[in-house]
Amino acid sequence: MTAVVLGGRYRLEAPLGQGGMAEVFRAVDERLGRLVAVKVLHARALPPERERFFLEVRALSRLFHPGIVQVLDLGEEEGRPYFVMELVDGGPFDTLGPFEEGPEGERILRAATQVLEALAHLHAQGVIHRDLTPKNILLTKEGHPKVMDLGLAYILQESRHLTRTGYTLGTPTYMAPEQAKGLPLSPKADLYSFGAVLYRTLTGKAPFEGENDQAILFQHVYEEPKPPEALNPAIPRGVSEAVLGLLAKHPEERPGHPSLFQGPLRDLEALRLATPRAGASRSGHYPFGPDPRRLSLKARLDLGGETAWPGEMVHLQGRVYLGSERHLLEVDLYTGEVRRHPLPDAASSPPVARGGVYIGGFDGKVRRFRGQALDWTASTGAEVTAAPLVLGDRVYIASRDGTLYAYRKDEPLFRFHAGGHLAASPTFYRGLLFVGAENGWLYALDPETGVLRYKVRAGAIHAPVAAFRGRLFIPTWEGEVYAFDPLSRETLWNAELEGEVWGGLAVDEERVYVAAWDGVLRALDQATGEEAWSLEVGKVTAGLSYASGHVFLATEEGRFLAVDQRGQVVFEATGLGSVQVPPLPLAQEVLVVNTLGRLYRFGVG
Incomplete structure (x- = not known):
């Protein structure tokens, strides 16, 4: 689809990625002369996928936070809906890692705090992301994280008919235990997923690995991850404990305050001195x-x-x-x-x-x-x-x-x-x-x-x-x-x-x-x-x-x-x-x- 102009103003330049229901392109807004990202629904998309696509647009359009990608426009071209959002091209969240003592490690914790603040805003608006992965938390060129890709978001009562008990949507590597079991979700599921993202970022490895999705999901439900410092000895104990807190098996045990990493960050600064x-x-x-x-x-x-x-x-x-x-x-x-x-x-x-x-x-x-x-x-x-x-x-x-x-x-x-x-x-x-x-x-x-x-x-x-x-x-x-x-x-x-x-x-x-x-x-x-x-x-x-x-x-x-x-x-x-x-x-x-x-x-x- 490159070289196509959508809505008379968005010239598609290069593909950035694709999923089961849509493709994302880097594009030029010829009216304003700026780079943007355009998400276009696949022509073969089924009705439930089409509904999730519009659900994502509605979710993003009501969220105004510096840590969440912003929707700029919505349109349709030859029966294929698309929406335009700000371009975030600094790479996925885990490229901030692995944890290194000094300014690089502190940068990870500051970015983690920004994501937790964005999630708090998301949850305050009644939205649960349900699919947080490193690729769904992109970085600006300055290293600031932006939560995006709310295609599986659960918005109040609006998306209940899109899932059913026993049918699990999401990414197994970063999935909360209750999500793996097909149980009703709360915002705490996103905190678990972000804990798994942080674990990978800090150590270079996911908390659980297996030969197939079922093996990974089993570990999320029943096994404890190794302490992060066992994989990367540069990680201080306070940081490790905070990440393991997010990975608690029971939702009520997961700390939800955005300032979770402020204490470890102060400790890191003291350690440097x-x-x-x-x-x-x-x-x-x-x-x-x-x-x-x-x-x-x-x-x-x-x-x-x-x-x-x-x-x-x-x-x-x-x-x-x-x-x-x-x-x-x-x-x-x-x-x-x-x-x-x-x-x-x-x-x-x-x-x-x-x-x-x-x-x-x-x-x-x-x-x-x-x-x-x-x-x-x-x-x-x-x-x-x-x-x-x-x-x-x-x-x-x-x-x-x-x-x-x-x-x-x-x-x-x-x-x-x-x-x-x-x-x-x-x-x-x-x-x-x-x-x-x-x-x-x-x-x-x-x-x-x-x-x-x-x-x-x-x-x-x-x-x-x-x-x-x-x-x-x-x-x-x-x-x-x-x-x-x-x-x-x-x-x-x-x-x-x-x-x-x-x-x-x-x-x-x-x-x-x-x-x-x-x-x-x-x-x-x-x-x-x-x-x-x-x-x-x-x-x-x-x-x-x-x-x-x-x-x-x-x-x-x-x-x-x-x-x-x-x-x-x-x-x-x-x-x-x-x-x-x-x-x-x-x-x-x-x-x-x-x-x-x-x-x-x-x-x-």
């Missing part, structure tokens, strides 16, 4: 930060000892943790009190605050403190110069002896021996554990067994591998940055710098930011690797931090800078002394600490 490089994907992308144009120096604090390198500050519940000479430092931001947890040897890695505070030392041990007590120690063969990676009940430790040590619930899980020293923290992304070595290889491991899936030659790796939008960004000691697709195993581009890369990268939605020993900060296009701009800043050994549309960095010469996305310096402080620790952006302030252990608090207000 508690983990070096802002999460398991090492993106350097922090959840929030102040407007740097309003910053001023609010306080100085002497921590009482030199800071460790490589070091980093992490934040948890109003406290900041940092490694020092022979101490784990704990700073109470409310009172200014500094506590020093003694260590047998100097700290040699950034801390991680998760269920306790982990820190590595030159004596080859990683210690965990809970409160004032040391409650766990793991020994390696050499000093630990990289932050441990903590995922749920798993801990991964990279050692200078070239071994990755993995623990689960404090018990050894596996060891992987690389061919060179490990100086960078592991990165968990797309279901794989990436370990960069000084011998120039990047190893991709199974996170459960430590089995090598593949390895890629890159160059000596000292800084963490960053990850975002399905790509790894690999900084090498020699001054090259590679963009790598971990699934296709293709190198997408590489950029050559003029100095060694000592600290971690930072990423935003479009660019990768890197500072090298040559004293230049560069913004590289994520898609091409081309330089968008560069800025002379001074020698940088600390990692970069990104928050609230700005890159925050500090230099060996004692400069602290905030740079906007155009490469303009919007805030600068000098005379801080040599800095080798990345700035830490918080909601209302940015923290900077120099090598002598003086903490500077730049705040707003």
Whole structure:
């Protein structure tokens, strides 16, 4: 039907999909000059299908919500009815996944909240969708979800004669137990279906799989799904519990409030602040930060000892943790009190605050403190110069002896021996554990067994591998940055710098930011690797931090800078002394600490 013009204004361009009763086309509204989607009923459609088609039009036309696709027009051409709706062409909902720690995972939960709000509106109007699938929740190019395809919708009393007891309409993979049994439905059936959609999005797999529809429906009715974190260890427990709540067998047990994921979302933001490089994907992308144009120096604090390198500050519940000479430092931001947890040897890695505070030392041990007590120690063969990676009940430790040590619930899980020293923290992304070595290889491991899936030659790796939008960004000691697709195993581009890369990268939605020993900060296009701009800043050994549309960095010469996305310096402080620790952006302030252990608090207000 392409090249056909409907109603004298809608020129069909290309098919977008089809079902049993209708086809959907991308079209141009020649009167208004905009792209739209047109759904056209099949010529062979039977009377019940024709009635469901008009039922969908009536359902959509009475719904006005940013999370529901909007009907724009209705018409008929040569006896075939059609309706026109807004074009949503950003892909199905599950393309947001799998869940990754950091901004990508948080994006899924924000989108989930928008869908729950749309469903609440749908249900308030007396409409039950009955066929929620990833393909029926499409994304705009900006990533906002739109519920669509209400062809099976149950609208008050209007559609009861279209179904009968024992005859089930819907998609088995996402079907609620009561729907699978042919029982009367409530809005809670949609919540179950969306729970199944979320499960697939977060883990990459549906909650139940089987050889046929009946096998899948049986599991929906009688079996419990595996916890999502069992399939993807990056998923926090709170998120997993919320999804399992939606998948409760009994409708009355399913939580229906649109704010279901607000608590887990806040927890995720707190976890990012508690983990070096802002999460398991090492993106350097922090959840929030102040407007740097309003910053001023609010306080100085002497921590009482030199800071460790490589070091980093992490934040948890109003406290900041940092490694020092022979101490784990704990700073109470409310009172200014500094506590020093003694260590047998100097700290040699950034801390991680998760269920306790982990820190590595030159004596080859990683210690965990809970409160004032040391409650766990793991020994390696050499000093630990990289932050441990903590995922749920798993801990991964990279050692200078070239071994990755993995623990689960404090018990050894596996060891992987690389061919060179490990100086960078592991990165968990797309279901794989990436370990960069000084011998120039990047190893991709199974996170459960430590089995090598593949390895890629890159160059000596000292800084963490960053990850975002399905790509790894690999900084090498020699001054090259590679963009790598971990699934296709293709190198997408590489950029050559003029100095060694000592600290971690930072990423935003479009660019990768890197500072090298040559004293230049560069913004590289994520898609091409081309330089968008560069800025002379001074020698940088600390990692970069990104928050609230700005890159925050500090230099060996004692400069602290905030740079906007155009490469303009919007805030600068000098005379801080040599800095080798990345700035830490918080909601209302940015923290900077120099090598002598003086903490500077730049705040707003």
